[in-house]
Amino acid sequence: MEHIRIKKLLQSQELLDQEVTVKGWVRTFRNNQFIALNDGSCLKNLQIVVDFANTPAETLKRITTGAAIKATGTLTASMGKGQSVEIKAQNIEILGDADPEKYPLQPKRHSLEFLREIAHLRFRTNTFQAVFKVRNALAFAIHKFFQEKDFVYMHTPIITASDAEGAGEMFQVTTLDLKQVPKDENGKVDFKNDFFGKQTNLTVSGQLEGELAALAFGNIYTFGPTFRAENSNTTRHLAEFWMIEPEMAFYDLEDNMDLAEEMLKYVISYALETCADEIDFLQQRLMEEEKSKPQKDRSPMALKEKLAFCLDNDFERLTYTEAIEILRRSKENQKKRFKYPVEGWGIDLQSEHERFLVEKHFKKPVILTDYPADIKAFYMKASPTSEEGRNTVKAMDILFPGIGELVGGSQREEDYDTLLERMKQMNIPTKEMSWFLDTRRFGSVPHSGFGLGFERLVLFVTGMTNIRDVIPFPRYPGHAEF
Numbered sequence: 001m002e003h004i005r006i007k008k009l010l011q012s013q014e015l016l017d018q019e020v021t022v023k024g025w026v027r028t029f030r031n032n033q034f035i036a037l038n039d040g041s042c043l044k045n046l047q048i049v050v051d052f053a054n055t056p057a058e059t060l061k062r063i064t065t066g067a068a069i070k071a072t073g074t075l076t077a078s079m080g081k082g083q084s085v086e087i088k089a090q091n092i093e094i095l096g097d098a099d100p101e102k103y104p105l106q107p108k109r110h111s112l113e114f115l116r117e118i119a120h121l122r123f124r125t126n127t128f129q130a131v132f133k134v135r136n137a138l139a140f141a142i143h144k145f146f147q148e149k150d151f152v153y154m155h156t157p158i159i160t161a162s163d164a165e166g167a168g169e170m171f172q173v174t175t176l177d178l179k180q181v182p183k184d185e186n187g188k189v190d191f192k193n194d195f196f197g198k199q200t201n202l203t204v205s206g207q208l209e210g211e212l213a214a215l216a217f218g219n220i221y222t223f224g225p226t227f228r229a230e231n232s233n234t235t236r237h238l239a240e241f242w243m244i245e246p247e248m249a250f251y252d253l254e255d256n257m258d259l260a261e262e263m264l265k266y267v268i269s270y271a272l273e274t275c276a277d278e279i280d281f282l283q284q285r286l287m288e289e290e291k292s293k294p295q296k297d298r299s300p301m302a303l304k305e306k307l308a309f310c311l312d313n314d315f316e317r318l319t320y321t322e323a324i325e326i327l328r329r330s331k332e333n334q335k336k337r338f339k340y341p342v343e344g345w346g347i348d349l350q351s352e353h354e355r356f357l358v359e360k361h362f363k364k365p366v367i368l369t370d371y372p373a374d375i376k377a378f379y380m381k382a383s384p385t386s387e388e389g390r391n392t393v394k395a396m397d398i399l400f401p402g403i404g405e406l407v408g409g410s411q412r413e414e415d416y417d418t419l420l421e422r423m424k425q426m427n428i429p430t431k432e433m434s435w436f437l438d439t440r441r442f443g444s445v446p447h448s449g450f451g452l453g454f455e456r457l458v459l460f461v462t463g464m465t466n467i468r469d470v471i472p473f474p475r476y477p478g479h480a481e482f
């Protein structure tokens with residue numbers, strides 16, 4: 001390889017006064033002399049000093065923002081501010097032009113909304129380089145965490161015939177001719193001639209298949225794309241997102257929470273260690289952005305402070321019932337400041353309620369447990385009916401500041417009869433799901449697991465505010481570009 005990456009070059013003392021070659025993209029070109037070159041290896045640009053008198057005018061003209069170049073010259077200590085070394089270029093070669101009249105990225109601040117429209121080019125900005133480096137580090141840290149614990153990485157199917165969450169938010173998968181859909185004698189779509197001979201969809205969760213594997217390997221995790229056709233146009237929902245789903249045999253709800261908390265702390269601290277420059281940059285970016293907000297909406301902590309705070313404190317654990325009491329008695333509720341007033345037990349918590357608990361009341365991550373059975377999925381383990389006649393399940397949601405629900409999980413119902421009964425009540429097709437029920441027929445054991453929304457984690461660690469800015473090519477209602 002004839003060229004050296006900028007990150008390495010900035011780290012190696014022994015290259016000083018040597019001839020080196022670098023390749024990258026021009027960020028700026030000042031005074032026909034100073035190129036700020038970025039090659040994606042680190043956030044820092046390398047300054048290339050052009051030998052203006054000995055460079056053809058034709059070449060100088062083509063050194064424009066966005067152009068790809070190769071520069072060869074001597075690495076020297078820099079006199080200028082802002083960099084320790086620079087290259088005194090002997091030769092500049094243009095590898096790929098970028099017409100300045102047409103190139104949409106200019107050396108100025110672009111809005112995130114604008115950059116989202118040109119998501120194919122936004123990797124070339126500092127903000128998105130920082131975000132996707134952090135995303136990369138978090139993905140690696142997740143594998144590292146589970147591999148160190150001997151969990152088996154399991155690939156669960158992307159096309160399935162089941163609805164793991166029972167919420168009906170699925171994208172259908174079909175090769176049927178939509179102009180001429182075959183119907184059966186009852187007028188319903190006849191899937192017999194479809195590709196799989198039955199109705200299929202993109203998975204909403206790998207959990208059910210994960211459970212099958214956990215009841216053989218003990219501990220497994222999935223990390224893959226999941227799809228939800230929920231029409232939520234929010235800053236925290238995507239139609240295609242990545243989920244991490246560990247599933248553990250012989251774990252109860254308490255063990256499950258301990259693992260989730262340990263994992264979150266591990267991956268956040270890994271990102272802080274390995275992406276220090278990126279997180280510094282993102283912290284600065286966030287501070288700039290917050291200047292335009294009214295004081296009351298600004299985050300009380302800087303990004304790194306917020307991350308450190310998460311690492312240093314135990315997450316607050318309480319039951320749904322306790323949370324409802326806190327919410328009901330809160331000043332916000334008494335003064336009718338919630339859009340959805342908290343009147344009684346059984347309601348599904350809205351994001352304003354979750355944020356109140358995390359950001360105002362406890363001021364730290366919160367794990368809510370023991371939700372009403374009626375608002376949770378069919379597979380969750382039922383607790384005995386309470387004295388007040390309340391039915392709860394052994395569920396846990398982890399709520400994070402600025403994010404709301406980051407993790408959702410539960411202990412699973414391992415008892416065959418109880419699960420079958422519950423599936424029937426909730427109209428989950430028991431015959432088609434007999435493979436799932438088999439785990440409860442043969443060697444069933446208590447087991448637990450959870451799902452971590454990967455983009456919500458990236459959102460938290462980067463301090464970005466819209467989930468569409470932490471996945472390279474976001475899919476949401478009306479948008480499937482690139």
Ligand code: 4AD
Nearest residue numbers: 205207237238241245406407408409449450451453
């Ligand atoms: O709470 P959810 O729906 O739980 C499950 O899917 C379970 N099967 C997980 C398990 O126990 N194995 O989703 C889990 C997490 C949520 O807490 C949230 O962080 C994220 O996935 N999530 C989304 N992230 C982005 N866009 C969406 N539309 C999301 N829906 C859920």
Ligand code: MG
Nearest residue numbers: 397405407408
């Ligand atoms: Mg959930």
